[in-house]
Amino acid sequence: MMPIVTRTFTGEKMRYIKALNIGQALKIGIIGIGFFGVILFMGYLVIWSIGEILFKILIQFVSLHPSLSSPFGYLLGVFLMLGCVYLAGIILNIRVHEESLNQKIVGFIPGGKFLFSLFQDFKTGIHSIKNCSFILVKNRKEADWEDADFIALGVLYDGKQPIRLPGGKIIIRPTINVSIPPNPATGFLTWPHKDCVLLLKTPRIFLIKALISFGVIRPSIFDADEDQSRLAEYFS
Numbered sequence: 001m002m003p004i005v006t007r008t009f010t011g012e013k014m015r016y017i018k019a020l021n022i023g024q025a026l027k028i029g030i031i032g033i034g035f036f037g038v039i040l041f042m043g044y045l046v047i048w049s050i051g052e053i054l055f056k057i058l059i060q061f062v063s064l065h066p067s068l069s070s071p072f073g074y075l076l077g078v079f080l081m082l083g084c085v086y087l088a089g090i091i092l093n094i095r096v097h098e099e100s101l102n103q104k105i106v107g108f109i110p111g112g113k114f115l116f117s118l119f120q121d122f123k124t125g126i127h128s129i130k131n132c133s134f135i136l137v138k139n140r141k142e143a144d145w146e147d148a149d150f151i152a153l154g155v156l157y158d159g160k161q162p163i164r165l166p167g168g169k170i171i172i173r174p175t176i177n178v179s180i181p182p183n184p185a186t187g188f189l190t191w192p193h194k195d196c197v198l199l200l201k202t203p204r205i206f207l208i209k210a211l212i213s214f215g216v217i218r219p220s221i222f223d224a225d226e227d228q229s230r231l232a233e234y235f236s
Contacts, residue, residue, distance in 0.1 A: 036182070054081065132157050134200045134207045136222065137178060141195040153207065153222075154178045154190070156199075160234060161191060174234035182212040194235040201225040 061077040062068040068076070133156045138148035145151070155177045163171050173191040180187040200207065206219040 057081065134202070134204060135176065136198040136200060136224065137176060137190065137192055138196050138198075141193045145198065152178045153211070154187075154197075156197070156234065163191060172235065179211050181214040194231055197231060199225040199228055199231060 058074065058077045058081070061080070062073045067073065135154050135156045137152045137154045138145060139150055140148065143149070157175045157177065160172045161175045163173060165171065173194075176190045176192060176197070177187045178190055200222060202219050202221075202223045209217045210219065
């Protein structure tokens with residue numbers, strides 16, 4: 001099958017590149033759409049189920065008295081439910097013997113501790129993704145950037161990773177994920193030397209688009225940050 005030839009512009013220069021083979025592009029597109037479709041469908045089922053339960057509780061509340069069968073009654077019911085959730089959160093967060101009450105409760109549920117730990121790790125992971133920085137990673141610190149064998153787009157997460165070497169020496173390096181499309185959070189983990197990392201100042205939205213589109217949509221230039229001093233806090 002003949003490849004498609006498209007035009008791209010870099011500054012004032014125009015050059016021609018070969019785009020993806022049509023069959024390969026269709027295959028990648030179907031996989032990407034299917035992946036996000038499954039996630040969206042699962043999210044829809046969860047949200048719909050929770051919403052249905054909350055709506056039934058609200059209907060029961062407004063049916064307690066005729067005066068509550070009004071917009072004010074529904075609004076009051078919503079505020080009361082939010083208040084109950086807030087109060088439950090305060091109660092469950094009370095610490096008893098170095099453990100919060102919710103940790104003690106889930107300890108009585110088979111598999112509860114595992115699920116609670118998984119939820120805590122997931123929450124920490126979401127925080128890391130929100131505070132991540134996009135970077136470029138080269139393969140060898142000895143090589144200059146223009147002479148690097150390859151340069152990859154990566155994600156530097158908010159946190160330091162201790163690594164114990166043979167002999168007991170510990171080095172601290174941040175966790176860097178070299179991303180694989182279509183999900184910026186997927187890929188393989190690396191802990192490169194700080195001289196192999198370059199912070200980017202290109203807007204995050206353009207970098208995310210480049211990843212989820214398999215590089216079909218790219219910024220006109222990957223712009224390195226002039227101030228790389230922020231890397232010191234990750235490698236200290």
